[in-house]
Structures are given as C-alpha cells and as structure tokens.
Amino acid sequence: QLKELTPEGLKTGHGLAGGQAPARADWTIDQGWHNYTAAEHAVWKTLFERQSKLLPGRACNEFVAGMRDLPIGPEQIPDFEQLSEVLMQRTGWQVVAVPGLVPDEVFFEHLANRRFPAGHFIRKPHELDYLEEPDVFHDVFGHVPMLMNPAIADYIQAYGVGGLRARQLGVLDKLARVYWYTVEFGLVKQADGLRIYGAGIASSYTETVFSLDDPSPNRIGFDLERVMRTNYRIDDFQESYFVIDNLDKLLDLAHIDFGPLYERIAGQPEYQPGTVLPTDTLLTRGTGSYHASKRTP
Ligand code: HBI
Ligand code: FE
Numbered sequence: 001q002l003k004e005l006t007p008e009g010l011k012t013g014h015g016l017a018g019g020q021a022p023a024r025a026d027w028t029i030d031q032g033w034h035n036y037t038a039a040e041h042a043v044w045k046t047l048f049e050r051q052s053k054l055l056p057g058r059a060c061n062e063f064v065a066g067m068r069d070l071p072i073g074p075e076q077i078p079d080f081e082q083l084s085e086v087l088m089q090r091t092g093w094q095v096v097a098v099p100g101l102v103p104d105e106v107f108f109e110h111l112a113n114r115r116f117p118a119g120h121f122i123r124k125p126h127e128l129d130y131l132e133e134p135d136v137f138h139d140v141f142g143h144v145p146m147l148m149n150p151a152i153a154d155y156i157q158a159y160g161v162g163g164l165r166a167r168q169l170g171v172l173d174k175l176a177r178v179y180w181y182t183v184e185f186g187l188v189k190q191a192d193g194l195r196i197y198g199a200g201i202a203s204s205y206t207e208t209v210f211s212l213d214d215p216s217p218n219r220i221g222f223d224l225e226r227v228m229r230t231n232y233r234i235d236d237f238q239e240s241y242f243v244i245d246n247l248d249k250l251l252d253l254a255h256i257d258f259g260p261l262y263e264r265i266a267g268q269p270e271y272q273p274g275t276v277l278p279t280d281t282l283l284t285r286g287t288g289s290y291h292a293s294k295r296t297p
Helices: 014-019 038-054 061-069 080-091 104-112 136-143 150-169 172-184 205-213 224-228 248-255 259-265 289-295
Strands: 094-098 115-119 187-190 193-196 218-221 240-244 282-284
Touching: 038 136, 038 205, 061 193, 080 094, 104 115, 104 150, 115 136, 150 172, 150 248, 150 259, 172 224, 172 240, 172 248, 172 259, 193 205, 224 259
Parallel strands: 094 115, 187 240, 218 240
Antiparallel strands: 187 193, 218 282
16 A cells, blocks of 8 residues: 555655655656665665565556566665666656655646656655555556556556646546556556556555455545545555456547536546446446554444
8 A cells, every 4th residue: 555645735745855845846866876874776676576476467458568678676776867768668657866856737737748757766665555655666666667668658648648637627535546647556457357557555554455356445446526526545455446358448538528428527526435426337346454453443
C-alpha cells in the first residue's frame, strides 16, 4: 500500500529539508546517481527481488515485457539517463528526477511533455511496505515499464494535458480519480485471468496479493463516469479495483473530451470507495472483511 497522492497535492519534498527552494523552475534535480550508498542500492535489491518473484502470473504481459526491455535489474538503482534512452526510442518518454511530490501543475506540465517525474530517493529499510511519497522504487519499478507501452504512454500524456485543464475548471478531484483507478491501481483482463497494470499495486508486495487474491475488495468493470464519482483510499489497500478489458481501452479514454462529463456529474452524489451499485459490472463482490476488521476495535 502506498499513501501517495493527495488531491490537494503538495507536501514537503524529501530532498528539500530546511525549506530549500527547488533547484529549477520545473522542480527537476539531478538524479545524483553516484551519490547512492551501498545501503540504498541494497534496499532497491530487496524490493526488486521480492517483487520480481511475485509478479510473474500477476503483472500483465505488457508490464513484464516493458521490464524485460529496460535497463532495470536487482543490483543497482537504475540510472534515469539510461532508462530515458530506451524509453525515448520506444515511446518518446523520458524519466526526470524530482525530490518527491511536486505541485500539481508542475506534475501535469511534465506529463504533457512526455517527461515522467520520478522521486530520486529510496525508502528506508523500515518503510519497505509503506511510504508517504513516491520514491524511486514506486516510480521506476512501478511506472516506467508501463511507459514502454504505446497505449499507456499516450494515456499518461493525455492525463497531463487534461490535468492542466481540469485544474482551471476546478474539477481536478474528478480527473485524479481516473488516474488513481487506472495508472495507479488498475487491473486488466487477460486471456488467462486478471492482471495488474497499476503502478501502486505493482510496486507493493502486499497489495499485489491483496488486489488479485483477497476476497475482501470489489473488482468492478471500469466505467468512466462511475470512477469519476468514486472516492479512493490513500492510506490503505483499495476497497474496490476497476478492471479494463485491455490496455487499448486507455487509448479510447485518452481521446474522450471530459468537458461534457464534468458538467454532467457536477453536483451529483459521490460514491464511497467500497460502494457497489446495481449498475456495476461485478467481477467479484468483495466481502469487505479487510476494511471492516480495521473499523471494529
Ligand atoms: N508529484 N512526483 C509526483 N508524483 C505524483 O504522482 C504526483 C505529484 N504531484 C501531484 C500528483 N501526483 C497528483 O496530486 C495529481 O496526479 C493529481
Ligand atoms: Fe505513482
């Protein structure tokens, strides 16, 4: 589980202790690859190895193929320039280093230009399963393999463009839910079963198992308007996962004009994360047991 995005956006960045101003206007910094310590590379290795054992048969084929074709391995935290070289050739994306969460408009501006901002720091050994800000393991291991896929590559760029617009329209919370339930916590149907494509799941040891195998969460066919109205949990496993039929569905989403949708759902009630609607296409109705047990003392 990864407590990551808040719709309000900004918290203090990791690399910015003491209230330092960001080095550049676009908040990018040098990755400083040579400054990683042996202990930091070792944390990467621990995370990489346990996740690599878990993902075959759980991550979607596109994730596995992306990982295979990238210079990402167990021994070292990847070098963003080497990643960018391969990505650039494949889908025209780059990976740039940032100190942590960056303001929404900065984040969107990067995505709109096919630059993926990745946290340069790595979590501490005692935070392997939980962290508040996206670090290099979440951003690189979770997101970058999917950016090798042309559909996701276009979709995330469209999210950047759409994010700039949604901010101005005051509807960013609606759009952020779509990102959350796709790019971060999305599941996809494959011929041999449900698979993970969301980076928040793929970079989490515990949620990888929970999202696919646990009886607790709902697994619901993705419906854009429904998702735009659905709140999400930022500090624990999701109560509902939304399932797309294949990754090309994201390309369709990238080309939809959200404007009329924002107007249609304005003022309509929102759904809580665990709610199941009569109109839902349910793949699994969750027992809700996981979150229920947390609520009862
Ligand atoms: N910054 N580095 C980083 N990574 C994110 O995923 C991110 C961000 N800033 C804002 C943000 N996400 C979200 O609040 C938006 O996607 C809505
Ligand atoms: Fe993320």
